[in-house]
Amino acid sequence: MKQYDYLIVGSGLFGATFAYKARKAGKKCLVIDKRPHLGGNVYCESIEGINVHKYGAHIFHTSNLQVWNFVNSIVPFNRYTNSPVANFKGRLFNLPFNMNTFYQMWGVTTPVEAQTKIDEQRQEALHTMQKAGVSEPRNLEEQALLLIGRDIYETLIKGYTEKQWGRKCTDLPAFIIKRLPVRFVYDNNYFNDKYQGIPIGGYNRLIDGLLEGIETRVNTDFFADRTHWEGIAERIVFTGKIDEFYDYRFGHLNYRTVRFEQQTLDQPNYQGNAVVNYTEASVPYTRIIEHKHFEQFGSEVYDNPKTVISREYSTEWQDGMEPYYPVNDTVNNALAEKYRQLAAAEPNVIFGGRLAEYRYYDMAPIIEKVLNIQI
Numbered sequence: 001m002k003q004y005d006y007l008i009v010g011s012g013l014f015g016a017t018f019a020y021k022a023r024k025a026g027k028k029c030l031v032i033d034k035r036p037h038l039g040g041n042v043y044c045e046s047i048e049g050i051n052v053h054k055y056g057a058h059i060f061h062t063s064n065l066q067v068w069n070f071v072n073s074i075v076p077f078n079r080y081t082n083s084p085v086a087n088f089k090g091r092l093f094n095l096p097f098n099m100n101t102f103y104q105m106w107g108v109t110t111p112v113e114a115q116t117k118i119d120e121q122r123q124e125a126l127h128t129m130q131k132a133g134v135s136e137p138r139n140l141e142e143q144a145l146l147l148i149g150r151d152i153y154e155t156l157i158k159g160y161t162e163k164q165w166g167r168k169c170t171d172l173p174a175f176i177i178k179r180l181p182v183r184f185v186y187d188n189n190y191f192n193d194k195y196q197g198i199p200i201g202g203y204n205r206l207i208d209g210l211l212e213g214i215e216t217r218v219n220t221d222f223f224a225d226r227t228h229w230e231g232i233a234e235r236i237v238f239t240g241k242i243d244e245f246y247d248y249r250f251g252h253l254n255y256r257t258v259r260f261e262q263q264t265l266d267q268p269n270y271q272g273n274a275v276v277n278y279t280e281a282s283v284p285y286t287r288i289i290e291h292k293h294f295e296q297f298g299s300e301v302y303d304n305p306k307t308v309i310s311r312e313y314s315t316e317w318q319d320g321m322e323p324y325y326p327v328n329d330t331v332n333n334a335l336a337e338k339y340r341q342l343a344a345a346e347p348n349v350i351f352g353g354r355l356a357e358y359r360y361y362d363m364a365p366i367i368e369k370v371l372n373i374q375i
């Protein structure tokens, strides 16, 4: 009989939700994390009384009522609605692409006028593709031109996307852009989901609620003493990097990462919105996050005379950096599949989450997955 039923490696949303469920099922768990805090990428640091999203802005959104009820049972969520603004050479546009954007771009005021304008531009894209003898968009540029036309592509998509991915739009897969909504109504809500918000009091409350009554250790790397950790529990839940678990035997998986330049400012309101995207190529960062707007609304913004902002610089990942976005190109997907096959045959280890599955998951699907695991 070992000391614990489960050793959970990683205290992000996957590990913390698993630990919560296991505890409810009467199992004894230990959660370890190599970072100096719990919570993985949703961790927030309180600076000047503002919850700063240390690993990038996190907005919870889902259409799954079971998931929404579950997270709200741990901590109630606020009414934050993501509505980013794009800044292109000082001109501002609402996102996602909707009637407000079309008005700002062309001065059109009705859905019919907007549709006509976009159709004209799409026709151009269709002709070019027909001339080249292709029927399906071969890359992100062709997809965007076909979806929304040249004006919006060149103003709001090209620069931002090339900064974010560090590659030309003509070298990126078309699917990346398919998830951006195009709407012929005046609606700046970025997500199509039924429910969205931020935990009242910040994400640490969610993590603390999930991990209440569970033994945890931070600054503890599984690989620093693997034999010891493998010996103390009946089963392991592993949410770290899958290639590292297998000692990189088939090679290293690649990631994109983000560098955050954080500043505290002596002013109550820097940009009037949580998220402002900088869509021109010559501005080196992709966006600026002003954290207080996730939790303070209207005049509450002025209750605190200070504000904290983060500029986000998207960069190629190297060893020692935080791995954020799996690069789901053909080479990396094939490599990940080889590791996943090894993982599937592992009798006592459950691999879960962004890094262990090498898949791009939002928060809600992570929770949904764990809620569906039989413990």
Ligand code: FAD
Pocket (backbone or CB within 6 Å): 009, 010, 011, 012, 013, 014, 015, 032, 033, 034, 035, 039, 040, 041, 042, 055, 056, 057, 058, 059, 060, 061, 220, 221, 222, 223, 239, 240, 241, 258, 324, 325, 352, 353, 354, 355, 361, 362, 363, 364, 366
């Ligand atoms: P993580 O949160 O990465 O947790 C894994 C944990 O394992 C980490 O704490 C790590 O330190 C620990 N670990 C790794 N290796 C070891 C080891 N060897 N020993 C001990 N511990 C280890 N989702 C949304 O729904 N909305 C958003 O707006 C959103 N924005 C995002 C923005 C950015 C920049 C990023 C990167 C992600 C965003 N996400 C968003 C996705 C969200 O962060 C993930 O879905 C979620 O955090 C995944 O949880 P996880 O437990 O799989 O991974």
Ligand code: UDP
Pocket (backbone or CB within 6 Å): 086, 095, 156, 157, 158, 160, 161, 164, 176, 177, 179, 180, 277, 279
């Ligand atoms: N995108 C863009 N301009 C913007 C915002 C997004 O061109 O102002 C593109 C970009 O290619 C990005 C994709 O849309 O990769 C998806 O954006 P989303 O914000 O949904 O993705 P995330 O940043 O969460 O990966």
